[in-house]
Each structure stands twice: as C-alpha cells, then as structure tokens.
Amino acid sequence: MKRLALVVLVLLASCISATATRPSSPGFAAPAGTGGVTTFPDWRLRSSSDVPVDGDLVSRPDYDDRDWTTVPRRSTVLGGLLAAGRYPDVHYSTNMRDKVNAGHFTVPWWYRRTFTATPGDGAHTFLRLPGGIIPSAEIWLNGAKIAGPDDVAGAYPAHDFEIPLHAGTNALAIKVFRADSYEQFTLDFLDWSQPPPDNSMGVWRDVQLVRTGPVSLHNARVVTSLAVPSLETADLTIKAELINHTSSDVDVVVRGSADGPFEETLKIPAKGSATVETKQHMARPRVWWPYSMGDQPLYRLELEAFVGGRSSDRTSSSFGIKHIRSFLNSDGAQAFEINGRPFQVRGAGWTPDLFLRDDRQRVQDELSYVRDLGLNTLRLEGKLEQDEFYELADRMGIVLMPGWECCTKWQHYEKWSEADFAVARASAVTEGFRLQNHPSVLSFYLGSDTAPPPAVEQMYLDAFASTDWSLPLLASIGPWAAEKLGPSGHKGAGPYWWVPPAYFYGDVGGGAFGFEGENGPGAAIPELAALKSFMTDAELDALWRDPDSVQYHLSWSPWFDHLGDFWHALATRYGAPTSLEDFVRKAQLMNYEVNRAQFEAHGRNGLRASNPSTGDIYWLLNNARPELYWHLYDHSMTPTGGYFGARTGLKPVHVQYSYDDGSVWVLGAVEGMSAQTTVFELDGTVHSDTTVPVSGPGAVGKVALGASATYLVRLLLRDASGTVVDRNVYWLSPTPDVADIGNSTWYHMPQTSYADLKGLASLPRGQVSVSSAVSDGRTDVTLTNTSSTVAFFVRVSLHRGEGGPEVAPALWSDNYVTLWPGETLQVTASYRQELLGGAAPVVRAG
Structure with missing residues (x-):
C-alpha cells in the first residue's frame, strides 16, 4: 500500500459518506467529487482489554461492534464515556477519584467507524488528522495497518495518509495508547485541577476523509x-x-x-x-x-x-489585517503595539473542559464573559484549542497568546530523543500553519516556566519560519533569556495564593509593573448554591471550619490543596466565620477586593512613565471542572464577588483608590469630568467629602483616613452634565495589610499586619426594595435602600421562576453593590432567553 504522510491544515467541502456498523449511528450522504472533506460525526469506543483481536480484524467492515459504546466525534476517552452515561456526576465530591477506575485507562482503547464511499476516476482519498491523537495511535483501514505510534504521536501534529477505499462499506479503526505527560507530548492540566483518570487520552480533534484530484x-x-x-x-x-x-x-x-x-x-x-x-x-x-x-x-x-x-x-x-510590534521597553519589560498603538495586555489564563468535550455554546458564553469583564487577552498554556475557538475570538476581538505548557515532557528537554525533537517540530509546524491567519493571535510562547535551551529554541525558530510565521515568538513567562530571542521581558514571579490588595501596588515581586505572565490571589470561592452542587455537607463543613483540611476541589499539589492562608486572612481581617453562609459572604468580599486591586493597580501603573505595567495575565480565567481556586468565574458561571471585583477594576472609564498611598486616580477620563470622594463611618456619618475637576487620566486627590477601625469610601466620576459615569465603593481600615515579601516563596506570602475590617460584621443589613422590568433576554432591576443604614454589598440574582435555580450565565451591568439610605441604583441582566425554560424571571436581592 502506498501511503503519503503530510503535515497539513486545511478544511474543504464534503465528498464521502460515512455509516456505522449494524446498530451504530445511521450514515450520512455526501456528494462525490474532488475538493471535499467529510468529518466523522461520532465513534464506537471500546477498551482493548475487552477486544481480543487486533486491528486487522477490528478494522474489517464486517466486524461486529454492536456492544461498543457510541461517543461524540471529539473528546477524551473518559469524555466519551461520560457522554454515554457510563459514570455518575464526576464533578460531585470525590466521584472522579472514587467511582472512576483509573486502571481502565492504562491499556489502549479502540475507536471505530464504518463509512460508505464511491471511488471516483482520478480521485485521491486521504485520511486527515488536523491535529494529533493523545498520546499516540495505530491507524487501521479495511484490515490493513496505515500508520503506527511512531507515525502518529503527540497531541498536535497533523497528518494526511493517502488511502485506498472499497466501493461500498469501509471500516476505520484507531487504537489509542495510554497517556503519560512525562513520557509523551500530551496535553496536561498540571496543578490546575485534579488529574483526569484517563490522562486526556483520546481522539480530541476531528478525523476527516478528504477527496482531491491529481x-x-x-x-x-x-x-x-x-x-x-x-x-x-x-x-x-x-x-x-x-x-x-x-x-x-x-x-x-x-x-x-x-x-x-x-x-x-x-x-x-x-x-x-x-x-x-x-x-x-x-x-x-x-x-x-x-x-x-x-x-x-x-x-x-x-x-x-x-x-x-x-x-x-x-x-x-x-x-484579518493587523500589525504587531513586540519589544522590550526602557525598563526591559515585554511590551506590545497593535497597529501602531500601545497595547497593555490585561488578560487571564484559559483552560478547556477537563475531558476536552465539544460545547460550543459554553465556549461562546465564556468568551462573552471575557468581554463583559473588560479583559482583552487570553493566554493558552499548552491547551491549544479547536479551530472554532480561534474563529470566535477573531469575530469577538479577543487577543490570544498561545504556547507550550510547563512542567511535563514539553519542558523536560534533557530527556528528548531524536524522535521527540521530530514530534516537537511537527507540533510547531502544525500550530504555525493553523494559527497564523487568525488575527486574534498576538504571539506564541516557545517555553512556559523556563526558556527552551539553544538546540530546542533553534528547532522551534526553524519550524515556525517554515510556516511563514510573522508574529512575535516569546521565550517564556519567566525572567529567563533564550540564546536567540534574548531576554524574555517577563517577571513570572507569582503570586499564586492569597495576598492582600496592597501587595499589587508594590514594585517588587508580582506587583503591578513590567509584564506579568501569570499571577493571582489563589482561592476563589463560588456562591453557596454553586458550592452545594458539587460538595457534600461534610466537605462544606470542613470548608468553613478547618483551613488545613485537604479539599478535593482544590489542587492535588500540597501547596494549593487547602485554604490555609486565605482562610486565616479572612478570619483575621473580617472575623472568624460563624457558619457556612458567613464564610461564603466574607469570601466574596475577599475575592472582590483583591481582584479589583490587581487590575486597578495594573491600570494605574500602565499610565506611569517609569517602570510601567505593560501586561498582566490573571491566573486563571476559568476552571476545567468545579474548583475553589484560580478563576474569575466559577464552573457554574454563576456571578461571584471575585468576578465583579475584577470587572470593576477593568472598567475603561474609571475612578479608583490606591492601596499604597491613598491616592484617587481616574482612567479614561476627559476634561470636564469631576471626581467626588466621600469617606463614611459605618454609622453613616460623613467623615469627609471632596469634589475636584478632572482634566484627563491621572491622580485627582487623596482619601482621608476614617476615624473608625473600619470605614467606607465612595468614589463617583461624573461627566460634564453631572451624570455619574462610574461608581466605586471601598471598605478600608487605618490598620494596613503588610505583606512579608522578604520571607515569601513562589507559592506563599506571609503577612506581618492585617487590615481590621471586622466592623462590617456588626453593620445592620439594609432594607432594599426591588422592582424589575422584563423584555426578551433582559431584565432591568431598580434597587432602592429604604432603610436608615447603608445596604452593604448587596447581591442581585435572577432565578428561573419562584424558587428556581439561578440563571447563569448572565451579564450584569453591576452587582454586589452598596447603597446609602434613600439611594436608588439600576442594574441590568442580559441572558439567553432559553435559560429561563419558559418560566418567568424572578429577581432577588440580599
């Protein structure tokens, strides 16, 4: 058999029809002719331990697969089994660990599909793998072996194999081998999640049949x-x-x-x-x-x-047509220009579904959250997405920074063989051809936590050059230099766990200066209903009572498997939690203030001439499964305090407070605006109130310290007509948070002093009246504080009917708002109408 293997990336139109054996999914018809492609719509799946024969028989058209499992066209093996209902909810409690036998995935698994074809005169037919199969595979067709694991290896390389077809029914079988991210070039979730039991093995990109002429x-x-x-x-x-x-x-x-x-x-x-x-x-x-x-x-x-x-x-x-300039500024920091204009990266790290399942509506919802937050960039570390993801980012104007992952074989260069170099090069060539036409792509990271050594760097440079790559290639996200690319211009200093808001205003470590490739304050607690959807009562009890208890919905890493510093900071600053509900509310305050501070600090420092912030990647945007850390929105996509803290800090026209020196700054402001700063004691007494004219972005004043141990600050930015265009509320203490940077590690930041915010616990709950107006996919909510005390940190939620679940995802114009006595605010929720399930939307506030 003559076979042709090529690295290619191209999508064509349909020409061959596919069917399945006996009880499998029904076939589909496609026109004959050249210049066409057919994507296999689904597969039959079976463990090799249950298949006593090899590919020469499994790939025969008459092989009986009636007891195999039908799975979607792309996901991991476990993702396919989940789609078929083979396991209980693996996101709940420890089900993924306790009810999925990881030993089942230490053997190869078979994917199988039959299809019909009508060979044409002068036509050539190819089996196309637009991306690799994790981790490697044998390919069989009609009883003959087309390729082996030496040919098909690595998560990313693309292949074309010219194949002979029978008139009528043909059978394709793919034997996928066990995955180990330290032995093969796979896709790994690192310490972002508990590891999937199948180690991401499977057919995760489309498999296609292509018909061409000569x-x-x-x-x-x-x-x-x-x-x-x-x-x-x-x-x-x-x-x-x-x-x-x-x-x-x-x-x-x-x-x-x-x-x-x-x-x-x-x-x-x-x-x-x-x-x-x-x-x-x-x-x-x-x-x-x-x-x-x-x-x-x-x-x-x-x-x-x-x-x-x-x-x-x-x-x-x-x-798309754009121009990217990448350079090191006078402080040695990575910086970018897009189309001749400075571009400050304000981004977050992206993660796909843990089982690489294909849910396009969810991806679109998540990218809508990216824009709603005000982020402009996503970093993809080694989870280089499907084509539809990049196409959506192109249309939505979201900038992407893909690259290879850390820590696994991708970064253990000393263990690479000659064959490994070939797989890594083929990976770079595949992704170079696949990504470069997408205007959303800003750059590509050749390394992550380390820069590639000279031989690897040169191989990557040559590989990308062969694709006519014209975008920046970056050495790493850390402060390391590569031989040819030179200094990275990145800090890579963390933090990855709790730090106080003031930390980001410093000029050491992970503060808001230079280019930060990944950092964030760690723990991110979902709202109560979301927590109850994936945690048992015992786990929830430990969550608020025991900071040292290991939580399965944190990382497997001992540095990030318990709440530790986050819990202790919460208890010291706000008072020890008295119940689960009290813990969740205080956690929303913690996440709101620190997320807001990280983005506000980078926004402010992006304006300064000396040692400015040129970029920041928050770690992470989202999670591969329900988690208690590293996200701006939780897996349920239910709005949280952390989401709205970040959203507030990312507003393009904004008035904000500086935790380092008490200064008030305006961003995106124009002449004719004014900024009002009001300091309130918790009893509502006005401690100070000033209004100053605004002539443009920059510092406009300073906050006077309140007299109480805990006090509130309200900032209002008005346009020339007096209309409020931005509103920002802080809860502060004369006692500062002080990070002990000298004794910090890459994962831990001790504190020598904590802010005293415990006065908030004695603040009476304000009474808020709620009215709403509903239109298709939109609910406008009017909130009025009818009490004589401040209504602090009021969360508004939208539900599917009375007593129904919360509507998520939903895009709120604002949330977790604070209203003074007699004050009225309006907020709006936008959502997909079908999420209501035919029920009337019900608004709650509290």
Whole structure:
C-alpha cells in the first residue's frame, strides 16, 4: 500500500459518506467529487482489554461492534464515556477519584467507524488528522495497518495518509495508547485541577476523509504587511503548497481571491510539490482591532487548483489585517503595539473542559464573559484549542497568546530523543500553519516556566519560519533569556495564593509593573448554591471550619490543596466565620477586593512613565471542572464577588483608590469630568467629602483616613452634565495589610499586619426594595435602600421562576453593590432567553 504522510491544515467541502456498523449511528450522504472533506460525526469506543483481536480484524467492515459504546466525534476517552452515561456526576465530591477506575485507562482503547464511499476516476482519498491523537495511535483501514505510534504521536501534529477505499462499506479503526505527560507530548492540566483518570487520552480533534484530484492544496495562508502608523495601505503575500499525487509532471492553474481575484500557473514534477505565491496591494484596508480599540473586519481567502481545466482541490479561510510590534521597553519589560498603538495586555489564563468535550455554546458564553469583564487577552498554556475557538475570538476581538505548557515532557528537554525533537517540530509546524491567519493571535510562547535551551529554541525558530510565521515568538513567562530571542521581558514571579490588595501596588515581586505572565490571589470561592452542587455537607463543613483540611476541589499539589492562608486572612481581617453562609459572604468580599486591586493597580501603573505595567495575565480565567481556586468565574458561571471585583477594576472609564498611598486616580477620563470622594463611618456619618475637576487620566486627590477601625469610601466620576459615569465603593481600615515579601516563596506570602475590617460584621443589613422590568433576554432591576443604614454589598440574582435555580450565565451591568439610605441604583441582566425554560424571571436581592 502506498501511503503519503503530510503535515497539513486545511478544511474543504464534503465528498464521502460515512455509516456505522449494524446498530451504530445511521450514515450520512455526501456528494462525490474532488475538493471535499467529510468529518466523522461520532465513534464506537471500546477498551482493548475487552477486544481480543487486533486491528486487522477490528478494522474489517464486517466486524461486529454492536456492544461498543457510541461517543461524540471529539473528546477524551473518559469524555466519551461520560457522554454515554457510563459514570455518575464526576464533578460531585470525590466521584472522579472514587467511582472512576483509573486502571481502565492504562491499556489502549479502540475507536471505530464504518463509512460508505464511491471511488471516483482520478480521485485521491486521504485520511486527515488536523491535529494529533493523545498520546499516540495505530491507524487501521479495511484490515490493513496505515500508520503506527511512531507515525502518529503527540497531541498536535497533523497528518494526511493517502488511502485506498472499497466501493461500498469501509471500516476505520484507531487504537489509542495510554497517556503519560512525562513520557509523551500530551496535553496536561498540571496543578490546575485534579488529574483526569484517563490522562486526556483520546481522539480530541476531528478525523476527516478528504477527496482531491491529481493535485491537492495545503497550508493556505496570508502574510500581511500593514503600513503604520497611517494604516492606509497593506501588502498581502498569499501562499499555499500544492502536491502532485501522480507519476507525471502536471501543469496547475491556481485561481483565487483575497482582496481581489488572481491567477497563477506553475508546473509540478511527478510525485513532487511546489509553492504557489502571489502578492496583492490594498488601499484603505479594513484593519482588525481588539474589541476595546476598534472593529474586527475579516477577509476571505479562496483558492482553487485546476488540472487540465478541471477542479482538483479547493480551500477557503478567513484572515484579518493587523500589525504587531513586540519589544522590550526602557525598563526591559515585554511590551506590545497593535497597529501602531500601545497595547497593555490585561488578560487571564484559559483552560478547556477537563475531558476536552465539544460545547460550543459554553465556549461562546465564556468568551462573552471575557468581554463583559473588560479583559482583552487570553493566554493558552499548552491547551491549544479547536479551530472554532480561534474563529470566535477573531469575530469577538479577543487577543490570544498561545504556547507550550510547563512542567511535563514539553519542558523536560534533557530527556528528548531524536524522535521527540521530530514530534516537537511537527507540533510547531502544525500550530504555525493553523494559527497564523487568525488575527486574534498576538504571539506564541516557545517555553512556559523556563526558556527552551539553544538546540530546542533553534528547532522551534526553524519550524515556525517554515510556516511563514510573522508574529512575535516569546521565550517564556519567566525572567529567563533564550540564546536567540534574548531576554524574555517577563517577571513570572507569582503570586499564586492569597495576598492582600496592597501587595499589587508594590514594585517588587508580582506587583503591578513590567509584564506579568501569570499571577493571582489563589482561592476563589463560588456562591453557596454553586458550592452545594458539587460538595457534600461534610466537605462544606470542613470548608468553613478547618483551613488545613485537604479539599478535593482544590489542587492535588500540597501547596494549593487547602485554604490555609486565605482562610486565616479572612478570619483575621473580617472575623472568624460563624457558619457556612458567613464564610461564603466574607469570601466574596475577599475575592472582590483583591481582584479589583490587581487590575486597578495594573491600570494605574500602565499610565506611569517609569517602570510601567505593560501586561498582566490573571491566573486563571476559568476552571476545567468545579474548583475553589484560580478563576474569575466559577464552573457554574454563576456571578461571584471575585468576578465583579475584577470587572470593576477593568472598567475603561474609571475612578479608583490606591492601596499604597491613598491616592484617587481616574482612567479614561476627559476634561470636564469631576471626581467626588466621600469617606463614611459605618454609622453613616460623613467623615469627609471632596469634589475636584478632572482634566484627563491621572491622580485627582487623596482619601482621608476614617476615624473608625473600619470605614467606607465612595468614589463617583461624573461627566460634564453631572451624570455619574462610574461608581466605586471601598471598605478600608487605618490598620494596613503588610505583606512579608522578604520571607515569601513562589507559592506563599506571609503577612506581618492585617487590615481590621471586622466592623462590617456588626453593620445592620439594609432594607432594599426591588422592582424589575422584563423584555426578551433582559431584565432591568431598580434597587432602592429604604432603610436608615447603608445596604452593604448587596447581591442581585435572577432565578428561573419562584424558587428556581439561578440563571447563569448572565451579564450584569453591576452587582454586589452598596447603597446609602434613600439611594436608588439600576442594574441590568442580559441572558439567553432559553435559560429561563419558559418560566418567568424572578429577581432577588440580599
């Protein structure tokens, strides 16, 4: 059998039909012809321990798979079994550890699918793997072995195998081997989660059948050169590889369009390849911007290859026009410009589903949360997403910083063999071709927690160069230099666990200066209903009573498996928790204030001339499963205090307090605005009240200390008409939080002094009246404080009918708000109407 293996990334249109054996899913029809692709819609799955024969029999069309399990087209093995209902809720309590036998995944698993095909005259058919299979696989077709684990290895490399098909029914079988992230180039969740029992083994990207004529098109790409700063012209270089699958020289005509039509003719030798290249000059291009800076126009690249006047292959993809400049500033920090304008990275780390399940609606909801928060960037560490993710980021204007992961084989360079170098290079080539047309991609990290050594760095540089990669390549997220790329310009200093809000205002460690590749304050406690959905009563009891108890919904790492410092800071600052409800409320306050401080500190320090903040990646945005740490929103997507603290700190037009020197700053302000600072004692007494004119961004005053151990500060930013355009409330103490930075470690930050915020516990609950107006997918809520005391940190929630569950995800204009006596505020919730399930929305506030 002749087989052809290529690294390719290209999507075409459908041509072959697929069916399943006997009781499997019904087949689907597709038109015959060249220039087409069919994606397998699902699989039959079985452990090799239950299959006593090898691939020569499993891949025969008449093999009986009626007792196999039907699973989705892409996920890990365990993800497929979960979709089939084989296990109880693995997110609840310790079910994933106790009710899923990890030993079942120490043997290979078989994926199988039958399909029908009508071979055509002069047609060539390929089995296409747009990405690797985790961790490696054998490929069998109609009783014959197509490839082995030496050919198909690593999570990312793409492959094409030319295959012969029978007229009628054919059978494909894929044997996926056990995964070990320290032995193979896999995808690992590190200390972000308890590890999945199958170690992410499985078919996690689409498997496709492709039909072409004598010549096929691959790796279509557009390299753009935008004139900056004028943005008035752009030059496009359009390239693609063509492969001749015949034993004769062929003349090929390639027709296409990008900004306009073009045609190129070239000769390809027998069994050879050639690169088609053409250039276009554009006047007044429509330029792609991050959503916070402008619009996101996309262009379409269309290519079609003709041999002898007949179409042989075709492809299409979108692309955007932008210009990225990456440099080290005068302080040695990584900095970026987009289209000639400074771009301060204000981002967070992304994680996919723990079982790599395909839920496009959830991904869209999560990216909507990214924009709602005010983040502009996501970092993808070694979990390089599906194509749809990048396409959505392109359309939504969310900037992406993908790269390889730390700690596993990806970073244990000293153990790499020659074969490992080949897999790593193929991974880089695959991702280089796949990502570069996406305007949302800002850069690529060649290393994570360490920079690659010279031989590995050069290999990566050569691999990306072979794809015409034109974006920045970054050495690592830490303060290490690579031989060719030089200093990283990153700090990489953490923290990863609780620090007080004032910590981020310092100029040491993980403070708001330079470029921070990952840091955050650690523990992030969901709201009560979300907690009860995945924790037992005993686990919840330990959560608020015992800071040293190991929590399964924290990390497996001993540094992050208990609440420890977070709990002690909460108890010292706010008072020891008296109940689960009291703990959850105080945790929301803790998460709100520290998340707000991290983003406000970076926002403020992004304005300064000396040692400015050029970027910050909060660790993390989200979780792969329900967790008690490292997220800006919890797995249920129920709004929390931490979410709204971050959202407040990320507002583009904003008035904020500085924990280091008590100064008040305005961001995004223009002349004619005014800033009001009011300090209240807890009994409502006004301690001080000042209003100053605003001429632009910068410092506008200072907060006078309150007289009480705990006091409140309200900041209001008004436009020229007197309308409040931003509102911010702080709870403060004359006693400062002081971090003991000299005795800190990468995971632990002791404190020598704690703020006294215990007065909040004696603050009477204010009475708030609630009225609402409902329209399709939107509820407007009016809150009025009808009591004589402050209504502090009021949470508003929307429910599916009276007594029903909370509606999530929901985009709130504001939440966890504080109202003074007689004050009225309006907040709005937007949501997908179907989340109500036909019930009327019910608003609660408390």
